[in-house]
Amino acid sequence: MRIFVTGASGFVGSHLVERLLAQGHAVSALLRKTSDTSLLGASLQQIQTVEGDLDPRAEASQELVAALGKCDVVIHAGGTTRKTKKTREELFRINEGGTERLAKLCAGLDKPPRLVVTGSIAAVGPSRDGHALTESDPCAPLSVYGQSKLAKEKAAFAHQGKLEVVVVRLPGIYGPRDVNFVQLARTVQRHIRPVGARRVDFAHVHDTCDALLACATHPKAAGQIFHVTSGPLALGEVGKTLARLLGVSAVPLPLPGAVLKPVSLVAEAIGYVSGKPTSLDLDKVREMSESWPVSIAKAKDLLGWEPRVTYEAGARGAIEWARAAGKL
Ligand SMILES: NC(=O)c1ccc[n+]([C@@H]2O[C@H](COP(=O)([O-])OP(=O)(O)OC[C@H]3O[C@@H](n4cnc5c(N)ncnc54)[C@H](OP(=O)(O)O)[C@@H]3O)[C@@H](O)[C@H]2O)c1
8 A cells, every 4th residue: 555644754653654664555754844854764765755744824735736646545643742832823723724634635636545643532631530531422622732633633524525534542652762751761760750540541652553554444444533542551550660660769759730730830931932842831730630541442343453562561662762762
């Protein structure tokens, strides 16, 4: 198959390209003039690259339309994932508007490709009563990011019928090349580990790529939403596992909202003034205070997909990568 990937220079996209090539697929990728392609490594030489922007204000080039016309599937892993001072406007312009334009371009082709969209569990919102979140739960996102991811899903599904749309809702994804994992591991190395029973249900990036591929090819995936994680995982388990794998003793530190809220307000203000993305803001604190158990029964039953990576094995691999890359 020929598969077109957006977000190929990102954390998930770079792993996805590697996986697609390993499975013998031909890959075309949308890259911006400014994209840092270092995560793609040797894969870059083996793919067709198309210069362009998801921003709907930029005109879609003939090259982009021609490349979309030649592919069987588009995996849309590109989008705005971090907050900047342009926050709300940019999140919606790229995640909703960029998806709307991409879906429309695909729908207008003689032979429209299937469109697989990377969504987020943030679009659903947390589980307040402890039940594992399913695809049929009503959506009540807590953050602006979550709202933009919900709008992204709707923008894609508006074209369902003219093309096949699949949405994969993901939790926090981790693995080699993940900057958030490195930050967390560094905190544990400084002898502080997160604690608590609240569920985070991360997805390893390899399980994520498996699920995206299943959604790209499985006949029953068309028109569906799937929740994907690597299985149940409590925050306290993450902290303990990292401390053991890193070989450090770490003090469990519960981080109550009362501490995080003022810190996040300062971080948000600094981000606003500097224009740089912030890793902690009020939205993030709201999300961090909740539990996010996720049911992956639908993806297992309908697609035959199964997560393969335990947190122990996934974290060990990510630590090995971070050490080899000089990040830990
Ligand atoms: N990582 C997670 O924990 C997580 C969790 C849930 C869902 N997701 C979803 O999974 C997808 C991939 O996430 P990620 O972690 O790989 O994100 P990432 O590392 O931040 O990568 C984002 C990608 O999107 C591209 N992009 C951003 N704005 C663009 C634009 N205007 N035009 C063209 N390309 C643009 C970036 O290209 P440049 O190199 O040019 O900036 C980059 O390749 C996203 O949809 C995200 O919302 C991720």
